[in-house]
Amino acid sequence: MSAGEVTAEPPLAAAPPPSGEPGRFGRYAAGAVFLAPALFLLVVWMVYPAVYTIVRSFFGQSGYLGHWVGIANYKRLFTTATLTTAIKNNAIWVAVVPALVTAIGLIFAVLTERVRWAVAFKTVVFLPMAISAFATGVTWRIMYQQDPGLGAINALSRSVADAFNPSGVLSNALPSTPALQAKGGGLVLKTPLAPGGVALLGVTGIAPRDVPKGAVQAVRPAPKPGDVVGTVWRDFKPGGGKPGVVEKGELGLPGVTVDLRTTAGKVVKSTKTKADGTFDFRNVAAGSYRADIGAQTFAKPFGGFSWLGPRLITPSLLIAYIWIWAGFSMVVIGAGLAAMPREVLEAARTDGATEWQVFRRVTVPLLAPVLSVVFITMIINVLKVFDLVISLAPESTQANANVIALAMWRTAFGGVNDFGTGSAIAVFLFLLVIPVLALNIRRFKREV
């Protein structure tokens, strides 16, 4: 039914010219013949789809047209949470990216005028433009990974964090019996101790490869009069073993700091465990004590920032996008700078203007047309952003990172196949772009 209409339309558009005197007719005919191929393509690929999309946006979910639903699709645009998030995000994009890209481009362009390796510098800054946005997205997604072992940015953050907050010997450990309880990041043995007592501090959750080097079979020390003795060991053997009992095949944990505290919490003595996990607080005065393993033993290694998580995903996308487009902006502004009359700058300098004044009062105003071209181009680009979002944001946060173009694609083709609402989103996006486009076209006309 529909394919017929598609092929039927072009001849209509390229209708025979109005009849007139033969000379004029011939001229029209020649013009029409030359125009026909372009017109044909324009109608098939631009006019027909655009008109169809606008018509389609007033109809239901599936089929060539579906049923008439009026403006229900447009209402849905502003009431569905995922779509309003997309609109909100696009607003953030428009507010941040064009201004920053233009500013960064301007700074780079002005500075490269004065450095020696300008060409090399410009090439490096421009390079991201040569990479497809999809590949950029994949690359940045890897760099943003939360696991510092995978993501370059968090690896960098970790090397800083580790300098201030080193991770402990037993960062994953858990207590093996309820007698041992987590407290303030460390583990404390709830059973009161007195001189002659034995403290058994069993921990689990340590992979064999994470057991400190030099560990040997754990030993349960014999009580010594006047001393508080004990052992810290990996209370696990295949199958689980008996919690709280030192068994054959269970390793001691050397190098763990154990504190002896009064019931009020004051540290009386502190010692480190031996290769078999044992420790010995000598000559302890009579009284009731608690033994604990300090928090520093369990300090978790820096886990990384969640760049790709729901909260940071849009800023992360903006950074990657600006990284791509800064080079474009720099090159265009640089060209404008090169075309600028030098004598004006010289005159300003001769009149005693500082470099900042020259930049602020002469360079920027003279560059204004170029800056606005970059700015407007970026607004249009940003409104249409799609590829970077779909490739960079993991699926679990794509709803948080949603933008209009992505929402359109998801709604129309991403499984829902709701062509009606999809068309409505497309029309909405088109309406957003039109004013900016009109501005640009007017500017072109003026310049011509």
Next chain:
Amino acid sequence: MRSRLIRGLGIAALIVPLAAFAAGSGSAARNGAAGAQKAQTHAAVSGTVTFDGIWTGAEAKAFRKVIAAFNKVYPNVKINYKPVGNNVPTVLATAIAGGHPPDMADIAQPGLVKQFADQGHLKPITYAKPVIAKNFAPAWQQLGTYNGKLYALVFKAANKSILWYNVPAFKAAGVTAPKTWAQMLKVAKTLRASGTPAYSIGGADGWTLTDLFENLYLRTYGPAAYNALSAHKVKWTSKSVINVLKMMRQVLGDSANLAGGTSGALQYGFNDSVTNAFATPPKAAMVFEGDFVAGVILSSTKAKPGTGFNAAPFPVTNPKSPGANGVEIGGDLFVTFRDTPAIRAFVKFLSTAPAANAWAKLGGFGTGNKYVKPSIYPDAITRATEAPISTAKSVVFDMSDQQPASFGSTTGQGEWGIFQQFLKNPKNVTGIAKKLEAAATAAYKKSK
């Protein structure tokens, strides 16, 4: 849809390496081929059948083997297989809108088959009923029946009720593959104590979470309740859903027992969840997902079948349930848009064992056909994952494939998005159930 892509990649990788294990299956394969040759050839039936399918690469090659087996019996019917890739729903929706659907297509979403059947685009395959009844258990005929008419043949099925485990990690913890849910929770605890987190969750892909929910629901409440929930005849706020969400929380609620913790689990996709569990050293010990996991293990880790990784049936949650040993499948539904003698011949042939055998011996293929012998599968692991499909007492489709796409299978929306919120904060079970119910209500209302 996404799961299809990954499964496709996984299986493409699976077919090649596992072929090396194919010793011993050669004779069975030859028998199958001989059986087909002995059959009478039907030269009288002639014509062309166009077929749009998902399979590309190795899978397309395997399907061409099936076509070759068909052509031995029907030499004058030409099958034009067109690999459309992952976009079958979109391609078909546009082809139907344009008035030129293919003769046959392979659709992975039962929801889409229902939609096409409702809209009157499909032709019933009642003529194949006797052949299907002879080769398949009645449940399989049910899977292809919509509005009382048989429209689809489930030619290929993927078993999604599998627990994959890291053999060395299980050995180090001294545990064996759990058979019941209670055993599974105990094993998980022991694994954690041994220093390897138990679960590897690919939470960035929402469908891995819905698959876990669906397996628990099927096995606890049986296929009737499962199908009622799939059709939204049972509310998502009902007691059964709440109970299953609570079981899910036993897995997702313990951040320390997930690979990468909760925030890591949200960023790892399905592929990461597999490599995390089978890398050396492993980040976790178990993955709940379908038979296609094997392909990912073989292509992206060094783990070897048997010694490095192994598969066990999904744990039994409720031995009294009619779905105690039920299997959740991802199915390829073959549908017809026209009715010609050539199409009839092909559909009938596809319902028989020689058609299934042609692909089964290559691996990466499961079927409900009871005449496909387990010995035809190329290796022990494939046999363990595929043989239960034809013997299971209850078989159901992936629930999210049956629901309206905006609820069941759209990134960041509906079920996928809400289960990701659940993973992020597993405390609020009733709140999640309410959100699911609200999203389901909206989606089902719209799809009507």
